[in-house]
Amino acid sequence: MRTVPFNRPYLSERELDYVAEAVHNGRTCGDGPFTRRATALLRELTGARHALLTTSCTHALEMSALLLDLRPGDEVIVPSFTFMSTANAYALRGAVPVFADCRPDTLNLDERLVEEAVTERTRAIVVVHYAGVACAMEELGKLADRYGLALVEDNAHGLGGSYQGRPLGSFGDMAAQSFHETKNVQCGEGGALLVNDDELAARAEIVREKGTDRGRFFRGQVDKYRWVDIGSSYLPSDLLAAQLTGQFEAFGEIQRRRTETWRAYHEGLAGWAAANGVGRPTVPDGCEHPAHLYYLMLPDLDSRQAFIAHLAARGVQAPFHYQPLHDAPAGIRYGRPAPGGCPVTEQAADRLVRLPLHAGLGEEDVAYVIDAVREFAVREGEVR
Numbered sequence: 001m002r003t004v005p006f007n008r009p010y011l012s013e014r015e016l017d018y019v020a021e022a023v024h025n026g027r028t029c030g031d032g033p034f035t036r037r038a039t040a041l042l043r044e045l046t047g048a049r050h051a052l053l054t055t056s057c058t059h060a061l062e063m064s065a066l067l068l069d070l071r072p073g074d075e076v077i078v079p080s081f082t083f084m085s086t087a088n089a090y091a092l093r094g095a096v097p098v099f100a101d102c103r104p105d106t107l108n109l110d111e112r113l114v115e116e117a118v119t120e121r122t123r124a125i126v127v128v129h130y131a132g133v134a135c136a137m138e139e140l141g142k143l144a145d146r147y148g149l150a151l152v153e154d155n156a157h158g159l160g161g162s163y164q165g166r167p168l169g170s171f172g173d174m175a176a177q178s179f180h181e182t183k184n185v186q187c188g189e190g191g192a193l194l195v196n197d198d199e200l201a202a203r204a205e206i207v208r209e210k211g212t213d214r215g216r217f218f219r220g221q222v223d224k225y226r227w228v229d230i231g232s233s234y235l236p237s238d239l240l241a242a243q244l245t246g247q248f249e250a251f252g253e254i255q256r257r258r259t260e261t262w263r264a265y266h267e268g269l270a271g272w273a274a275a276n277g278v279g280r281p282t283v284p285d286g287c288e289h290p291a292h293l294y295y296l297m298l299p300d301l302d303s304r305q306a307f308i309a310h311l312a313a314r315g316v317q318a319p320f321h322y323q324p325l326h327d328a329p330a331g332i333r334y335g336r337p338a339p340g341g342c343p344v345t346e347q348a349a350d351r352l353v354r355l356p357l358h359a360g361l362g363e364e365d366v367a368y369v370i371d372a373v374r375e376f377a378v379r380e381g382e383v384r
């Protein structure tokens with residue numbers, strides 16, 4: 001039987017050569033030549049004013065929390081439907097994540113619910129472009145301006161995506177990228193903080209370098225480097241930047257392959273989805289997404305679980321996704337739900353399933369997955 005893994009990290013021809021080159025350079029700590037190359041490519045891709053490679057997206061989010069000077073009791077509005085790092089980074093600073101519900105169509109933070117969640121303690125709105133489909137950035141930007149809040153994009157899914165022609169990651173004061181092996185561009189564990197504000201950028205460099213002005217020292221702007229702020233060690237080794245450089249150079253190819261698979265699923269499953277009461281992703285006008293993931297919304301938890309078991313029996317690995325943060329043990333301890341709770345998130349957590357999507361999938365794999373999906377009839381909750 002064929003097996004189709006949910007994810008397999010893609011490797012172009014360049015990564016191994018670049019990593020070898022980094023090793024031979026004899027300089028594998030952070031901020032070496034490959035870090036400069038990868039950073040330049042990342043800035044090109046995102047249009048960000050400043051970009052700093054980090055050890056993960058989680059760490060980039062932690063940097064954003066440090067840069068916002070969050071104090072205990074400050075509040076940060078975050079979606080409940082996201083990875084825990086989106087909330088954890090702020091809870092680590094003693095801030096309270098206030099969990100808002102998502103829109104039923106895109107599963108992005110519902111911009112209509114944000115205003116009601118704002119209090120005197122609110123300091124920031126953090127958005128996640130789920131599946132790389134943009135949040136309503138125009139409305140969210142206006143809300144942030146009106147209430148004097150920072151806007152942060154958790155752009156882990158959105159590299160290469162855009163909203164009204166403008167790259168995701170360029171809307172927030174800051175944006176966090178992930179290069180974890182499950183993301184479109186990967187180096188195992190890695191990330192970046194994009195900074196679109198010059199003042200924040202100067203401090204971001206310090207926070208990332210253990211709270212020192214080492215960056216300025218290396219540029220000859222100060223004659224010694226000292227401890228000048230709080231911070232930590234968020235620099236990835238140049239070995240990882242070497243792998244990333246190869247990945248960025250292959251970005252066009254990675255995206256071509258992923259987009260083909262996404263479209264094949266979307267077209268190939270349209271009829272089946274309609275006949276079975278299954279939802280497919282919605283991509284609003286003005287959103288170009290980078291085919292980060294393809295999901296289906298089964299009618300309920302039972303049919304979703306039966307569907308996952310059916311695909312597993314066909315060798316197709318199809319996992320569910322985020323479980324709500326607002327009612328997770330740490331979500332209850334450190335955060336609270338926004339007014340109205342998060343019913344859409346709870347539904348999505350039960351009903352959503354993701355299909356295999358990675359740049360290494362061949363046409364036959366994709367056809368096999370589509371056939372396996374179509375064998376499943378929802379109404380009886382079993383195979384035809």
Ligand SMILES: *Cc1c(COP(=O)(O)O)cnc(C)c1O
Binds near residue numbers: 082128179
């Ligand atoms: C993957 C992911 C993260 C965490 O990324 P790491 O690089 O593993 O820290 C955070 N937020 C979202 C939305 C993600 O998908």
